[in-house]
Amino acid sequence: MDIDNLIIENIDSPHELEKMYRDDPEAFIRSFSYALEQNPDSQVLAVWHERLNFKETPNTEKASLLKKDFLLMGILAILAGISTRIILHFVEMEAIAPINLVFGVVPFIAAYFVYNNTPKKNVMSMLAALFLIPVFYINLLPLELTDSIIMAYLHLPVFMWILLGLAFTGDEYGIGSARLAYLKFNGEFCIVYASMAISGMLLTGLTMQLFSFVGMDISEFYFKNVVLFGAAALSVVATYLVSKNLKFAQNIAPYIAKIFSPLVLLTLIAYLATVVVAGKNPFLDRNFLISFNGILLSALAVTIFSITGSGADEKKNISDYINFALIVLALVIDSVALSAIVFRLSSYGITPNRIAVLGVNILIWANLLWIMVSYVGFLSNKTGPSSVQDSITKYLPVYGLWAALVTFTFPLIFN
Structure with a gap:
């Protein structure tokens, strides 16, 4: 018995129709038109018709928002890379402490969070103050590495991480589900960032090797200007990908x-x-x-x-x-x-x-x-x-x- 008649005979058996489709989707689709012509009033076949021929209506507003998000991500990623490189310059001059490198990345991730989940003015003001205070305070401390200053440097990233959580949750900072979503974001962020960083490491190794063949050692220049820039910019890119519900991170x-x-x-x-x-x-x-x-x-x-x-x-x-x-x-x-x-x-x-x-x-x-x-x-x-x-x-x-x-x-x- 050919599949045309099988579809008609099992028109009242959703289980059998699903089984036939999964066994040979192409044959099922080819024969479906004939079955629908013979039974135009069948609600079951009408549902299958929509399933096989459904095309989502383009949402221009959503597409526009995605373009804006992507453009913002690109701008923030570039700014993070440039800021981190400028901060490194002053660190090398021993004008500021190395811990300042955290300010080359975290504020731009926070800015992306705020753009996607704009909080009320009081929360926004609190966020701005809490980000500015450590910037000024840390740089008022002497550069001499005493025990207390080392402890301050070690605890600053934790404080900044909590501030990122405040930017992520916005007005819902007191709600447990919002905080849980932030913790999930961190796990998925690490997976995405590590995956892209491995690719970057492979590219770095290949680049070093290629230039070594012509007798050039570009390692110092490359690490300061490309690797550092990429590492900072990549953090914003990973934030964008995770915030867009990247299936890879969610599944793994x-x-x-x-x-x-x-x-x-x-x-x-x-x-x-x-x-x-x-x-x-x-x-x-x-x-x-x-x-x-x-x-x-x-x-x-x-x-x-x-x-x-x-x-x-x-x-x-x-x-x-x-x-x-x-x-x-x-x-x-x-x-x-x-x-x-x-x-x-x-x-x-x-x-x-x-x-x-x-x-x-x-x-x-x-x-x-x-x-x-x-x-x-x-x-x-x-x-x-x-x-x-x-x-x-x-x-x-x-x-x-x-x-x-x-x-x-x-x-x-x-x-």
Whole structure:
């Protein structure tokens, strides 16, 4: 029996029609016209006709907006590259501190966010002030790298990241779903940026090799004027791509989270077991304590990335149990680190470094505890996944406040 008659015979069976279409779409489309001619009043075939012949009406207004967005992205990307290169010039002259390079990128990403989600005047004014204050303050500090100034430099990017979140969320800065969207944006941004950066690295290597064949070493010029410009501009391009709901990032981000969570968990368990066997002591070994805190931050970042990748109505699965195990392990690591920091404070005295690290570890410990308690409620079916997400999003301002405190007060207090 030919497919023409098969379509007519199964006209009242949507399942069979779908199966026939999936088995051989081209044959189905060729035979569909005959079936429709024989049954012009069939609602089922009318729906199939629209499905096979649907053409979306061009939305000129949407196309115009996309062009404007693309043009704005291009302008901001170029400005970010130029600004970063100018800042590097003054850094090389030792007129300003290297941390100023952050001001060559972050304001332009924030400008793109504000353009796409224009906040009210009071929020806009607050954003402008909060961006200008650190620019002036950081450059009023002496260039001498004391402990307190180093701590200010290390905490400034965290403060700027929180400000970017304010620009991203706009008038909805107090809403958990908006903050969650910002965290998701960060994960997808990293994926897109890394993908393009790898391509840039390959192009850089090829360029270096080609010029070396003619006896020219352009590495210094190329890195200062092309690589640096590209790295800064690329951040705005990646922001544009992610904000336009790039399917690549959206599709791959959850899988990366699900793959990395168990790998990080196994690595941490193996590492801690090795530490115990080797007899390493974070109470006495400063470098080991630093690495301990690095592990803690990595575990927290991977867990947050995995949690934000889950939907608010998603049911619990194996990933949630892995995340819970990671949180518990991170809490143990943080408790040991806190004990070591308190021991070093009581034994060797107060320094800006120890106070800053103590504060960060206390904040992380409290956040981990909140996440763990929320996870217990979720895994025991007492609450939904939104409670776990709330334990992350509602805590974000606390990190921003601590970063601001260290950045703006430590150089004054300890100097």
